[in-house]
Amino acid sequence: MNGPTLFGLCAAALVGFGLYGLIVNPQPLRKIIGFNIIGSGVFLLFGAIARRGAAVGMGGDPVPQALLITGIVVAFSATALAVALLLRLFDEGGLVTLASEAPPTKTTADPPDA
Amino acid sequence: MLAILVPFAGMLIGFVFGGGNAQRVALATLAAGLAIAIAIANALAQSGKAVVYILGGWMPPLGVALRADGLSVVMLLTVAVVICGIGVYARADFGTPSGVKEARAPLIFWLLLLAVWGSLNLVFVSGDLFTLYVALELLTFAAVPLVSLDGRTETVRSALRYLLYALLGSVLYLLGAVLLYGAYGTLDIPLLAARVRPEPAAWAALALMIAGLLAKTALFPLHLWLPPAHAGAPAAASAVLSGLVIKGSWFLAMRLWFDVFADVVTLPAAQTLAALGAAAILVGNVVALRQTRLKLLIAYSTVAQIGYLFLMFPLATGLATAGLDSAMAVNGGMLQAISHATAKAAMFMAAGLVYTTLGHDRVADLRGVASALPMTVLAFALAGASLIGLPPSGGFLAKWLLISVAITTAQWWWALVMLVGGLLTSVYVFIVVVRTLAPAHVGWNPKTTVPRYQQAAVLALALCSFLLGAAVLCPVDVTQIGRTVSRNTVLP
Numbered sequence: 001m002n003g004p005t006l007f008g009l010c011a012a013a014l015v016g017f018g019l020y021g022l023i024v025n026p027q028p029l030r031k032i033i034g035f036n037i038i039g040s041g042v043f044l045l046f047g048a049i050a051r052r053g054a055a056v057g058m059g060g061d062p063v064p065q066a067l068l069i070t071g072i073v074v075a076f077s078a079t080a081l082a083v084a085l086l087l088r089l090f091d092e093g094g095l096v097t098l099a100s101e102a103p104p105t106k107t108t109a110d111p112p113d114a
Numbered sequence: 115m116l117a118i119l120v121p122f123a124g125m126l127i128g129f130v131f132g133g134g135n136a137q138r139v140a141l142a143t144l145a146a147g148l149a150i151a152i153a154i155a156n157a158l159a160q161s162g163k164a165v166v167y168i169l170g171g172w173m174p175p176l177g178v179a180l181r182a183d184g185l186s187v188v189m190l191l192t193v194a195v196v197i198c199g200i201g202v203y204a205r206a207d208f209g210t211p212s213g214v215k216e217a218r219a220p221l222i223f224w225l226l227l228l229a230v231w232g233s234l235n236l237v238f239v240s241g242d243l244f245t246l247y248v249a250l251e252l253l254t255f256a257a258v259p260l261v262s263l264d265g266r267t268e269t270v271r272s273a274l275r276y277l278l279y280a281l282l283g284s285v286l287y288l289l290g291a292v293l294l295y296g297a298y299g300t301l302d303i304p305l306l307a308a309r310v311r312p313e314p315a316a317w318a319a320l321a322l323m324i325a326g327l328l329a330k331t332a333l334f335p336l337h338l339w340l341p342p343a344h345a346g347a348p349a350a351a352s353a354v355l356s357g358l359v360i361k362g363s364w365f366l367a368m369r370l371w372f373d374v375f376a377d378v379v380t381l382p383a384a385q386t387l388a389a390l391g392a393a394a395i396l397v398g399n400v401v402a403l404r405q406t407r408l409k410l411l412i413a414y415s416t417v418a419q420i421g422y423l424f425l426m427f428p429l430a431t432g433l434a435t436a437g438l439d440s441a442m443a444v445n446g447g448m449l450q451a452i453s454h455a456t457a458k459a460a461m462f463m464a465a466g467l468v469y470t471t472l473g474h475d476r477v478a479d480l481r482g483v484a485s486a487l488p489m490t491v492l493a494f495a496l497a498g499a500s501l502i503g504l505p506p507s508g509g510f511l512a513k514w515l516l517i518s519v520a521i522t523t524a525q526w527w528w529a530l531v532m533l534v535g536g537l538l539t540s541v542y543v544f545i546v547v548v549r550t551l552a553p554a555h556v557g558w559n560p561k562t563t564v565p566r567y568q569q570a571a572v573l574a575l576a577l578c579s580f581l582l583g584a585a586v587l588c589p590v591d592v593t594q595i596g597r598t599v600s601r602n603t604v605l606p
């Protein structure tokens with residue numbers, strides 16, 4: 001088992017853990033962390049592919065490295081947006097849940113339910 | 115190239131100038147963008163080949179190419195028309211009040227509208243998978259804040275839920291793209307299509323990418339984020355989200371299925387996808403029947419209509435397996451997408467006008483709306499007719515094409531699903547329209563008068579959807595221009 005293969009397996013494990021965490025945890029912050037772990041796995045896999053695809057004598061294939069830097073930036077901004085929404089949710093409600101069966105909101109014009 | 119640059123440039127200029135100027139910049143950009151979309155369509159029709167633009171002069175596989183083929187151009191035009199309609203409608207809802215220098219919601223709405231438009235254009239013309247990933251993320255980032263535009267806790271929660279589902283989708287898509295690069299060494303779509311073979315790497319990549327895109331398109335069972343998000347957003351934003359943003363990820367799924375993975379997809383895989391679509395149609399329509407609020411009803415209707423979009427996959431794959439031309443199924447799918455985009459945008463905007471007039475949107479108490487907003491109710495009825503599939507609407511033509519293909523390829527069960535779906539849709543459309551036609555209580559007055567041009571914009575979009583059946587008169591098979599994949603693929 002050489003270097004890239006080991007990193008590739010490690011990346012697969014990360015994706016697995018992240019996916020489990022994202023799906024199973026009800027708290028939004030943990031879901032965001034799960035998404036980041038999956039992202040780390042994907043970028044690690046890309047790095048392993050870059051190493052494996054290197055030309056003779058070169059360190060690594062530059063195309064995946066460029067793509068994965070872009071991916072990191074995109075994932076970072078996604079996390080920033082998610083955390084901003086999370087903070088706003090906390091400011092408004094004091095309690096952060098993503099109840100999946102959120103009841104429809106009532107406007108003040110609605111009469112009370114019969 | 116300009117199709118992408120102009121909306122984003124407009125957004126940045128609007129951001130710089132801020133305040134009430136954002137709206138003027140946005141409206142000017144809408145007009146320019148529509149002209150550009152028409153110009154690209156013209157170039158495509160005249161040359162008969164895909165319009166290609168190489169970024170920076172670097173040829174693929176090292177460089178990135180933008181390709182506008184028949185499918186892209188059709189979607190570019192649809193999006194341009196719908197966004198212009200929404201822009202005209204939103205002038206009344208999101209005009210910055212006079213005397214106020216800058217209001218948060220209108221400014222953000224106009225900027226995000228342009229951002230969504232630019233991202234959609236990028237999705238349609240990208241020629242390689244990584245640019246598509248970036249475009250998909252841009253689309254998500256632009257669409258999510260639209261959900262929480264009014265700042266209520268519930269909408270912020272819906273926006274966060276949408277964002278998490280969408281991020282899961284995009285990271286799975288990225289993982290698939292990474293696998294493809296590792297296996298084949300390129301992400302450029304035509305080059306990849308030539309190299310892809312049916313093997314575990316391709317199967318894994320296909321499964322991951324389609325699963326990710328299903329999360330973003332809200333296909334059953336990953337549809338849970340859609341109803342609260344689309345119902346909670348303001349009417350013009352819901353129109354954009356439901357009509358257009360969904361189509362972006364669906365278009366990508368189609369691009370992958372037919373152009374990149376054409377040699378890899380099998381009929382059973384396509385049947386699985388369509389089984390989820392059928393479940394979406396049935397579940398979405400039945401739940402829509404039970405809704406008490408109009409916007410939630412329309413949102414669940416979107417869940418159902420998305421199912422129709424995925425029914426075209428086994429039909430086209432079935433034709434390809436049999437060695438026949440899959441154009442009819444692809445055309446059916448495209449028509450379904452276009453008619454749904456225009457119809458659903460019209461429906462959400464109509465619901466917004468109903469809410470403004472009545473002060474609420476409970477389905478049970480819609481009486482008097484027809485006399486106050488006749489054009490709007492007509493638009494809602496026409497849009498509903500397109501969703502049900504009544505002639506001469508685009509929905510009818512789409513269903514006609516898809517059902518013909520279903521019979522041709524001996525997959526009659528999809529035809530049955532479509533007919534049942536149409537029946538269920540007709541029930542809730544009739545409920546809403548009949549309730550609005552009831553006379554109002556004596557002495558009832560509308561809460562606010564709705565400007566004429568808003569109603570006209572809604573009616574124009576609904577007419578687009580309703581009259582789309584005239585597309586059968588279109589002489590050239592537009593969607594097949596520039597398709598590089600051979601249509602007579604025989605699977606080993």
